[in-house]
Amino acid sequence: MSEPSIFFAEVNERQGVFHRRAFVLGGIAGLGLLALGGRLAHLQLIETERYTKLSASNQFNFRLMPPPRGLIVDRNGVVLASNRPNFRLMVAKDKGIDPAQTLKTLAEFVPMDDGRQARLLREISNAPRRSPVQIMEDMSWEQFSAINIRAPELPGVTADMGEVRVYPYGGAFAHVIGYVAKVNKSDLSDTGPNADPILLNPGFRIGRQGVEQAFDLDLRGKPGAQKVEVDANGHEVATDPTGDIKAIPGKEIVLTLDSDIQNRAMEIFGDESGAAVMMDCRNGDILCMYSGPSFDANKFVRGLTAIEYKELAQYDHKPLFNKALTATYPPGSTFKTMVALAALENGYDPHTVHVCNKVWFWGGRPWHCDEAHGAQDLKGGIATSCDIYFYQCALAVGPDKIAAVARKFGLGEIFDIGIPGQKAGLVPDTAYKRRAFKKDPVWHAGETPSMGIGQGYTHLNPLQICVQAARLANGRKMLHPRLVKSVGGVERPRGSDFGDLPFAAEHIDFIRDAMVAVTTTGTGHAFGDLGLGQFRMAGKTGTAQARGYAGGTGVHDRNGAWGLRDHSWFIAFAPTDEPRYAMSVLVEHGGFGATSAAPRARELMRLAILKDPELRAKIEKPLPLPEVAPPETDPDVVDPPTPAAAAVQAAQQQPT
Amino acid sequence: MTVSALTRPGERDRLIVKLGEIDWIFCLTITLIAGAGAVMLFSIAGSSWMPWAAPHLARYVLFFAIMIVLSLIDIRVWFALAYPIYGVGFALLIAVMFVGHHALGAQRWLQAGPITIQPSEIMKIGLVLALARFYHGASGKSAELSWWLIVPALLIVAPVALVAKQPDLGTAILMLLTGAIVVILAGLSWRLIAAGLLGVAVLAPLVISFGLHGYQKQRLTTFLDPENDPSGSGYHILQSKIALGSGGLLGKGYGLGSQSQLNFLPEKQTDFIFATLAEEFGFVGCVSILVLYAAVIFMALRTAYLSHSHFGRLAAAGVTTTFALYVLINGAMVMGLAPVVGVPMPLLSYGGTVMLTVMVGFGLVMAVRVHRYSEVTSGKGSLL
Incomplete structure (x- = not known):
């Protein structure tokens, strides 16, 4: 029984068409599968390296x-x-x-x-x-x-x-x-x-x-x-x-720092504001560079709260400020060493005598001194820090010559110590006056006496003052300060490789002798004896006006409100005969140099000498036996002595 | 058993004879593919039967039984049910437009109690059956005629349009291509085929510019330039290519595919399972699977070839076409040769719906084979 409407030939033809076309369809499907296989071969055999990398970079981070x-x-x-x-x-x-x-x-x-x-x-x-x-x-x-x-x-x-x-x-x-x-x-x-x-x-x-x-x-x-x-x-x-x-x-x-000295500096400054810088005056290494008061750096690592930051930022003693580098002050009488050296270098006779009656009239106005020192020569003037002597000495030399000498001692200079923050300060001269004062470009003679006692335009940072002390103590080399000894085992240039000072040795010796006189008979006589056997400290006090007295606000020494008092300076080196360590100490608004700065300098210098193995050996085995040192009276330093110092005291007392 | 013995009346209706007529090599081949799927699903789940490998196997066993049962159903019953199945499928497609279940931005599912029905899957079989039924009664000459084309064209376009509207572009394309190929196999004149291809070439750009949703357009553009946007929409294609390429000749080893195990492959258990296989078993594994697919297509097409009835021929060929298109489209997509359209790899991918469709289709193919000598008439009421 076949389909009624379709006769047999047609059925066969239909089947033939289907068979042919099904064959083609099968072929097309086969070709499609072959194409997929070809694509697979391309991806998996030829490009496999590239995709393997991509896969790994997916998989691993x-x-x-x-x-x-x-x-x-x-x-x-x-x-x-x-x-x-x-x-x-x-x-x-x-x-x-x-x-x-x-x-x-x-x-x-x-x-x-x-x-x-x-x-x-x-x-x-x-x-x-x-x-x-x-x-x-x-x-x-x-x-x-x-x-x-x-x-x-x-x-x-x-x-x-x-x-x-x-x-x-x-x-x-x-x-x-x-x-x-x-x-x-x-x-x-x-x-x-x-x-x-x-x-x-x-x-x-x-x-x-x-x-x-x-x-x-x-x-x-x-x-x-x-x-x-x-x-x-x-x-x-x-x-x-x-x-x-x-x-x-x-x-x-x-x-180059010494952690003991640095820590002692923090202890002895207490709440006082100021800075202490100590250098090895043989090679320029900075043993101590402290600025007080300080702050706890660990708190900054964690992150300060707003209140903590406000407390630090608004405190008038400015703890966030590195006063050893960033703050500049009038150097006060420490600058007289420079005036004296400039005088000697320019033919000034050190035996020139000036008489001090506490007041000296010159240029139509009175010039004051702390007391009536009487008749003194140059060395005496340094030892007693007589202002009236140095008004006249400075006038005899002139500002340009003083400034030239001061600059050779690193004053007004910025040193490459590896860390930022130094302020250059200023050593004035006639050229400066011409440059900076357009309306009054002339150096008036009346400005020289102020410069002679480290006031006026002069302002310097404590690091520079320490370099000055170190170069004086060394006497020969143009020492540079070095703070970073080595980075990753590679040593940084030493501070003693910068050439020599262009001054006559006997002139520098004269200044050093005068500084010894300061701590023997002069303003710093209480601090020359370190209590460490034969080792003595030489120095120079400085009392720098923070505000002009004439205006009525400035207060001499430690009288009156803190912010109005004088700054207290002391520069020093020790031992006196063969100097190894030099330093500068500044106590902001600390009064007379001998009141605040000098006792702190003495304490730090003692520690430096005790930490020096060679010097310490000489103290512990003294030949000849030294005289018994009187117990120290140090009104400013109330902290107990360091263990090292205590040991030495014990050692000293044994021979008696 | 001789041929003459089988020609005795009623002999072919005996169950044991029918079972013997089933192509058991074909059954073995599809079982191998499904087994490979289970092996891969076990690997993807981190060497675990759950959540994919065990359900996959269980479904396959169930659907295999369904396939065997369907293959015993007389081809004349299939013939008689062709239009009703198409009609039911079409009605459900219309129903889904109104009461369908929304998921992932598409409306494809009907909820009937605990069972979720996806009418487009019924339509895949229904369309093939209806077209085969239609051309069964057409002479070779009439199949060429344009007048005769209007009815099959309507049979194809109406459900395709509904599916595309859901929107399910993958299934719509699949149905459109399957329908067109059945019409061609039925004897469409070459001139009309050429004209049709020309028409597609002209219309395709227009459809792409105006007929597609934004995301569909984006899929196309990223397909054309996938590495332009590696972490955006080109991500799928690029990661799939990385999985394939990094597999190399022999693969990274079972369970060691970093692309799939670390989730760089999207839809690794469904649409991109072939990439997983490629990564872990390499070129050798991929070619082996493709050879199995080729064997399935060949055997199914041979069944169509052997059928004495035109309905059987076209139905088996139509199902084979659908299956082949699944394989080719998914393969091309995974290898970066086609845009991402959401067509799974049949039997290999996890997912019950597509597996059911394919196995029902294979039941039809086997029914055609078992009843390949049966006479099928268009006469009304000759059966049923």
């Missing part, structure tokens, strides 16, 4: 590992800045994570009140997805491990061990070393070292101020990387320790 920051140590290897472990807790937001709930859970393990939770919640919601926000720092080991054990049930939570900078001595080195702090947006750059993605690591800190800032790139090191397997959402699946790249730690920086 490198997580940056911050390098340990380089240590900062003192001349004896005492660590001044190091790193300690820090257990941190971080939360990142991601799909399917409720940060509020997470924080609530975490609050069971670490202290976190509701206000803090709310603040952190805001921070988390502002942060980009999957970028961790630090919830807590410095967790205890117990807290850290409790959270780490529960980490699988706490998605988005990471507890890790980072490193945080620590300054074991807190404030003593804060101005020199500076501190590290969180990276700001303004620190980041598109190119150069600050384009490194390591800066975005939540634990990374950047150097601010001092050595930490100036040598930031040396201290930073090179970040390593941890190879981690991640899934398509960026979640970590596994780590691959064999693929890790080790971080290269930052370079170690050795400073």
Whole structure:
């Protein structure tokens, strides 16, 4: 039975058409499959290398590992800045994570009140997805491990061990070393070292101020990387320790500072405002550079609260300010050494005698001195620090010659000590007057007497004054200060390689003798004896007017309001016969140089000599036996002596 | 058993004879493919039977049984039910427009108690059956005629339009191509085929600019330039190519495909399962699977070839076409040769709906084979 409407031939033809076309269709399908096979061959056999790489870069990520920051140590290897472990807790937001709930859970393990939770919640919601926000720092080991054990049930939570900078001595080195702090947006750059993605690591800190800032790139090191397997959402699946790249730690920086002297400086300054700088006057190494009052650099690492910052910034003793470099003061009578040397170099007869009656009339006005010193020669004038002698001595030499000598002693100069912040100050001369005073470009004779006693336009920073003392003490070399001894084992240029002073040796000897006289019979006579056997200290006091007395606001010595008092200066070197250490001490508004600065200088100098093994050996085995030193009377220094000093005192008392 | 013995009346209706007529090599081949699917699903789940491998196998066993049952149904019953199945499918497609279940931005599903019905899947079989039924009664000459073309054209375009509206572009294209190929196999004149191809070439750009949804257009543009936007919409294609290419000759090893195990591959258990296989078993594994697919297509097409009835020929060929298109479109998509259209790899991919459609289709193919000597009349009421 066949189809009624279609006869047989047609049925056959229909079948034939279908068969032919089905054959073609099968062929096309086969070709299609062959094309797929060809494509597979292309992808899997020819381009497989390229895709294998792409697959690996999908599968593995490198997580940056911050390098340990380089240590900062003192001349004896005492660590001044190091790193300690820090257990941190971080939360990142991601799909399917409720940060509020997470924080609530975490609050069971670490202290976190509701206000803090709310603040952190805001921070988390502002942060980009999957970028961790630090919830807590410095967790205890117990807290850290409790959270780490529960980490699988706490998605988005990471507890890790980072490193945080620590300054074991807190404030003593804060101005020199500076501190590290969180990276700001303004620190980041598109190119150069600050384009490194390591800066975005939540634990990374950047150097601010001092050595930490100036040598930031040396201290930073090179970040390593941890190879981690991640899934398509960026979640970590596994780590691959064999693929890790080790971080290269930052370079170690050795400073020329001596931590004992520096710490003692902080102790003896107490709440007083000022600076102390000490140099080895054989090679220029800075043993001490303290600015007081100081601040705890560790607080800056953590981040100051607004109140803490306000307290520091608004305190009138200006703790954030490095007074050893950044502040300039009139040098006062310490400058008389320069005037005297300029006089000698220009043929002034040191036996020239001037009589001091407390008041001297010149140029139609009276010029004052602290007391009536009577008739004195140049050495006597230095020893008693007679202003009336030096008004006349300065007039005899003239400002330009004084300034030329002063500049040879580093006054008004900025030194390359590796850290920023020095202010040049000013040593005036007639050229300066022409340059700076358009309306009155003439140096008036009446301006010279003020310059002769270190007042007037002259203002200098304590580092420069210390360099001046060191060059006087050395007598021959144009010493430069050196603060950074070596960076990563590479020594920086020594301070004794800068040529010689162009002055006659006997003239410098004369000044040094006069400085010995200051601490023997003169204004600093109480401080020449260090109580360390034969070693004595030479020096020069300075009392610099902070405000003009004539205007009625300035107050001499320590009378009146703190901000109106004179600044107290002392420059010194010791031992007197073979100087090794030179220093400058400034006590802001400390009154007479002999009142505040000199006793502090004596204390620091004692410690420097005790720390010098050669000098100490001579003290401990004295040949010949020294006279018994009277017990020290040091009204300003009430702190107990350092253990080293106590040991020496005991040693001294044994022979009696 | 001799041929003459089988020509005895009633002999061919015996169950044991019918079972013997089923192409068991074909059954073995599709079982191998489904088994390979289960192996891959086990790997993707991180060496676990759940959530994919076990359901996949369980479904296959169930659907295989359905296929065997369907293959025993007389071809004349299929013939008689061709238009009703098409009609029901069409009605459901219309119903889905109004009461359909929304999911993922498309309206494709009907909820009937615990069962979710996707009418477009019924329509894939229904369309093939209806076209075969239609051309069964047409002479070779009339199949060429344009007048005769209007009815099949309507049969094709009406459901395709409804499916495209859901929107389910993949299924619509699949149905359109299947329908067109059945019409061609039925004997459409070459001139009309040429004209049709020309028409497609002209209309395609217009359809693309005006007829497509935004996301559909984007799929096309990213297909044309996938690496322009690697983490955006070109992501799927690029990651799939990485999975394939990194597999190399022998693959990364079973369970070691980082692209799939770490979720870089999208839809790794469904549309992109072939990429997973390619990553873990490499070129050798891929070619093996493609050879199995080629064998399935060949055997199914041979069944069509052997059928004595025109209805059987066209129905088997239509089902084969649908299957082949699945394989080719998915393969091309996974390899970055076609845009992402959401067509799974039949039998290999996880998913019950498509597997059911394919197995029902294969039941029809086997029914054609078992009843290849049966006479099918267009006469009304000859059966049923």
